[in-house]
Amino acid sequence: MRVEELTAPQMLRGGELEGLTPSAHLEGADLERHVQERVLTTTLERATAWARSNSFFPATFGLACCAIEMMSIVAARVDVARFGYEAFRASPRQADLLILSGRVSIKMAPIVRRIYDQMLEPKWAISMGACCSSMGVFNNYALVPADKFLPIDVHVPGCPPRPEALMHGVLKLRKMVQDDAEESWRERYGAVGTEEIAPGA
Amino acid sequence: MSQVENPTLSEYRKREQSITLSPTEEQLDPAAGADATVQQVLTLNFGPHHPATHGVLRLLVTLQGEVVRDIKPIIGYVHTGIEKTAEDKAYWKVIPVIERMDYLSYYFNAMAFVGAVETLLEVQVPPRAQYLRVIHLELNRIMSHLVWLGTSALDLGAISMFWYCFRERETILDLFEMSSGQRMHTRYFQVGGVIEDIPPGFASKLQGFLDEMPARVDQYGDLLNGNEIVLKRLRGTCPLDAQTLLSLGVTGPLLRAAGNPWDLRKAAPFGSYGDFDFKIPVGTVGDNYDRFAVRMAEMRESVKIIAQALAGLPEGPYITDDRKVALPPRHELATSMEALIHHFKLVTEGFRVPPGEVYFPLESPRGELGCFVRSDGSSKPARVHMRDPSFVNLQAFAHMAKGAYIADMIATLAMLDPILGGIDR
Amino acid sequence: MPDATGLELIAQDLRKTIGGGDGADPVLDTVFFRGRATVSVRAEAIRAVLAQLRRRGYSFMSSLHGVDYYPDEPRLGVIYELLDMSRVDRITVKVRVPSDAPELHSVTPETPEGPGWPTANHQEREVYDMFGVIFRDHPDLRRILMPEDYEGHPQRRDFPVGGEPVEFTFNEGEGPTSSRGAGSAR
Numbered sequence: 001m002r003v004e005e006l007t008a009p010q011m012l013r014g015g016e017l018e019g020l021t022p023s024a025h026l027e028g029a030d031l032e033r034h035v036q037e038r039v040l041t042t043t044l045e046r047a048t049a050w051a052r053s054n055s056f057f058p059a060t061f062g063l064a065c066c067a068i069e070m071m072s073i074v075a076a077r078v079d080v081a082r083f084g085y086e087a088f089r090a091s092p093r094q095a096d097l098l099i100l101s102g103r104v105s106i107k108m109a110p111i112v113r114r115i116y117d118q119m120l121e122p123k124w125a126i127s128m129g130a131c132c133s134s135m136g137v138f139n140n141y142a143l144v145p146a147d148k149f150l151p152i153d154v155h156v157p158g159c160p161p162r163p164e165a166l167m168h169g170v171l172k173l174r175k176m177v178q179d180d181a182e183e184s185w186r187e188r189y190g191a192v193g194t195e196e197i198a199p200g201a
Numbered sequence: 202m203s204q205v206e207n208p209t210l211s212e213y214r215k216r217e218q219s220i221t222l223s224p225t226e227e228q229l230d231p232a233a234g235a236d237a238t239v240q241q242v243l244t245l246n247f248g249p250h251h252p253a254t255h256g257v258l259r260l261l262v263t264l265q266g267e268v269v270r271d272i273k274p275i276i277g278y279v280h281t282g283i284e285k286t287a288e289d290k291a292y293w294k295v296i297p298v299i300e301r302m303d304y305l306s307y308y309f310n311a312m313a314f315v316g317a318v319e320t321l322l323e324v325q326v327p328p329r330a331q332y333l334r335v336i337h338l339e340l341n342r343i344m345s346h347l348v349w350l351g352t353s354a355l356d357l358g359a360i361s362m363f364w365y366c367f368r369e370r371e372t373i374l375d376l377f378e379m380s381s382g383q384r385m386h387t388r389y390f391q392v393g394g395v396i397e398d399i400p401p402g403f404a405s406k407l408q409g410f411l412d413e414m415p416a417r418v419d420q421y422g423d424l425l426n427g428n429e430i431v432l433k434r435l436r437g438t439c440p441l442d443a444q445t446l447l448s449l450g451v452t453g454p455l456l457r458a459a460g461n462p463w464d465l466r467k468a469a470p471f472g473s474y475g476d477f478d479f480k481i482p483v484g485t486v487g488d489n490y491d492r493f494a495v496r497m498a499e500m501r502e503s504v505k506i507i508a509q510a511l512a513g514l515p516e517g518p519y520i521t522d523d524r525k526v527a528l529p530p531r532h533e534l535a536t537s538m539e540a541l542i543h544h545f546k547l548v549t550e551g552f553r554v555p556p557g558e559v560y561f562p563l564e565s566p567r568g569e570l571g572c573f574v575r576s577d578g579s580s581k582p583a584r585v586h587m588r589d590p591s592f593v594n595l596q597a598f599a600h601m602a603k604g605a606y607i608a609d610m611i612a613t614l615a616m617l618d619p620i621l622g623g624i625d626r
Numbered sequence: 627m628p629d630a631t632g633l634e635l636i637a638q639d640l641r642k643t644i645g646g647g648d649g650a651d652p653v654l655d656t657v658f659f660r661g662r663a664t665v666s667v668r669a670e671a672i673r674a675v676l677a678q679l680r681r682r683g684y685s686f687m688s689s690l691h692g693v694d695y696y697p698d699e700p701r702l703g704v705i706y707e708l709l710d711m712s713r714v715d716r717i718t719v720k721v722r723v724p725s726d727a728p729e730l731h732s733v734t735p736e737t738p739e740g741p742g743w744p745t746a747n748h749q750e751r752e753v754y755d756m757f758g759v760i761f762r763d764h765p766d767l768r769r770i771l772m773p774e775d776y777e778g779h780p781q782r783r784d785f786p787v788g789g790e791p792v793e794f795t796f797n798e799g800e801g802p803t804s805s806r807g808a809g810s811a812r
Contacts, residue, residue, distance in 0.1 A: 141780055141786070448741075560707050588688060
């Protein structure tokens, strides 16, 4: 193994190395190919989107049966740590992904909204299971579909969805975040200008 | 109280915040003001979103320093109107709805409802179906205790138990998936039997699971029973005697930990539970450690029951022959006109149940789970009520944790094993 | 379970020991159905009946729940499931109250008639919440499952099931959560 310490011009132009066959300065197409093989260029937005998408901090937000399957993705068979999402945070201030797992009752809906508001931008929400995506098995007076009070990015169907299905949903969100680096949920969902100002503030 | 009266509080909120101090501690002087030497009470909200509340349970805990003086649980955050939805559906369609009540013991929910309907219909369940039901019920009991153990250890800080318990749980869920196609909420139990016979390979996989499970339970015991922190947190904390528990309506492992060996599997066995030889683990003191040890021992006993059921599994039909209640096998539909008509009637309208009221109790992992079904003669139930054990057991929580430290309260909540889906229905 | 004769003996015992101040019979009806015994009693006598049954050994209250017998009056029923653990015997006590005066004595607190049934605390609150039966002398009667300012009693049979309309192709785009309704994404 030979440790090489190259300066940037050497790296870019194929500079001389001791003991190796000296390569001429590359020009034109060769230089371009040489650079493409060694340097990655991107925009800052895409780089940060890539970093964000690979390190969601999900909030521990289990409501009902889907929460048990959400615990299953943390378990060893479908290991969410493979993708970097094992850092479940109890405090919404430290989390950026809200996996709404379970049925949202009318008593719970304002609290879910409050938790979502307490999370810092950029934040995303996954509606896991049929009960919060639509009304699920129970279409009755007691439940609220999550779309009514929360902007949901990915809906994962199932009752409860298999851990692999939830994983698929999370990876879909990852792809979404990588493609679109839009930060604020208000901009993503056309809600700019709908901020509420508390009276007396 | 040392809190300032907030005039905008509704009557409900005022009653919610009223505290009842335990009689043995000294009277607090509200006129003491900001004197630092006088201990003030603080009401803390363990909100519905909390890592340690096992679901969306909200607790208003009144603390004096770190000692709990009063606890008021507030529930209803996952109320799903299951009982109301069940009135709107045909009897066999109620089964998936009612399964999702106590979401860790879904076979028990289904069994309670199906048992009540079978009592009303007076339909006979064939012995093979009874044995298959016992196998799945006891597998569910083990699975529920595994999730309880994993999450309780998580609350106590022994985080790695979670992965071990869920490893076993995955095997059990594979078995459920083999027999019914779903991991959770399998709608496997139907009125009159089970929906499908077990596939080939189920028995051998189940036997493999049974062979390794006792060793695994021993491993869990080794991990936790010798751990000084776990012992210090569980031994001697928050005991409650059996008499108080009985007056509060508590059943299940909590009552057995306090010394009362009441178990409906032995006292009033339904189906074929009487055929099996197993013991009921009973505690002595009724503290958190006994509750923990009783459930660990129950996992072992369940393994024994399943082994006996598997060994003695009789041949025969897996659902009743009564075509007015159970769907005919599909191959009959091509040849028999009656089968076609029965199939049509059952799928479109469902079977009708003679009018009456029945309460069917059984022993779920958390206590007595009962299902009350009132039928008015039509094909939809007129009232379904599930007597959920966690709902009643939660009333004992305040009695258990008064006078203990916050950390003991968290441990007690873990040992109480509340499932909010059952509490709120 | 007490068998049919046992149930009649229990009913006779209740009549004898309680007997009602105005000469009214506390026991309205006995039903023995599918091996289960039910005794229907008058609403005013419920505490005395439960106390007498407790003296006979039924010391564990398994369940307390409500039933709506709409449209029959008296409409709101409250059912008490009692259990005798030493003999493994269950008996059901049923009370029906009319919907225009849905009041019943709470069996939770301790009264001169005997020690109360603390297990009935949350369960009576649930019956109040879901059916509107008001339990007199309950220590803390308020809604338990629904939000505190909810109007209506959901499990009454004339309360609508509610829910969202199911979106098919013909009514697509009409609801608030539809893909073309207000508040949609992008």
